[in-house]
Amino acid sequence: MAKKKEVTVEERLRALYDLQLIDSRIDEIRNVRGELPLEVRDLEDEVAGLNIRLEKLVANLEVIDNDIAGKKNLIEESKALIKKYAEQQKNVRNNREYNSLTKEIEFQELEIQLAEKHIKEFKAQIEQKKQVIADTKERLKERESHLKHKKGELDAILAETEKEEEALIQKSNDYKEQIEDRLVAAYTRIRNNVKNGLAVVPIERGASGGSFFTIPPQVQVEIASRKKVITDEHSGRILVDPVLAEEQKAKMEKLFSKI
Structure with missing residues (x-):
């Protein structure tokens, strides 16, 4: 040196x-520039967080839709079994076989009732999540608009001062070298x-x-x-x-x- x-x-x-x-x-x-860079960074983080939340909510909706489809399939299977058991009852040889098939039919009817109850609960969850998604989208839109405004402010200030700041930092370093x-x-x-x-x-x-x-x-x-x-x-x-x-x-x- x-x-x-x-x-x-x-x-x-x-x-x-x-x-x-x-x-x-x-x-x-x-x-x-003041707190603008920090405000912009915080808004960017918030927007990113809201986007991730939306993705998770939409993914949850897809899971619930799949669960409903599964329950509907179960109902159709149970109805098919009930029909099958009802036909078999026509050809039973004794009361024991008849009663056994009756229990199977009752069990499948309970399965249908439970599946319908679950479908109702799933649909309520969907409505709730749709409302949360709507609220989140509204919040996201507002935050994105605010971010755009703040970025515009920051970009305008940077455009005016960045070149001068860089030149002054270099001058500051030059002067330190002389001391x-x-x-x-x-x-x-x-x-x-x-x-x-x-x-x-x-x-x-x-x-x-x-x-x-x-x-x-x-x-x-x-x-x-x-x-x-x-x-x-x-x-x-x-x-x-x-x-x-x-x-x-x-x-x-x-x-x-x-x-």
Whole structure:
């Protein structure tokens, strides 16, 4: 890995503040998108779940239809047996054979009654599942419409910002390459620990930007001298003087306008 060239403290501070401005711009772009990517992902998951549910419901209907067909076949078989046993009763030789055939007929009649009861229950299940399918289809239609709308919003924002974001991420990485590793690590740690992502802030009206704790005059002079990297004792943020901040803001605004 190529050794980073020796730079002055002022150059380090300028590079760090430039990096902060770039990363803050990336944060702004991502804030514009807000929760949209998560909303789209959740809606996609919900739509997929509803489609799977519909498939299962339709498959269940097919199973019930097959069960009904099976019961109808059983009824026809029982009717055929009843007819057969009734014919046999005409040719019996004794009461024992007659009574035996009568029991068989009664058994088949009970089988028919039970099968008809099951068919009735199956048909009730079909009606219930058809209602659930109708409700699920309605829900799916509404969710798909909502997803289409949210995707449209996200695609429009991405079309406007994706290219800029990619370019800025590359710039951010380029600037990190120019700054010594320990400072990049400190910068990243501070950014991750503060709510607004501001790791490098200028002094504003005698206070640290972002935390608003007053900076003693002597410390302000040291910061303005740009001889060493100074952090805010309250927030841990790296501090730069207002003049340097304005100069780098003007420089970065030109850069942003070209991206």
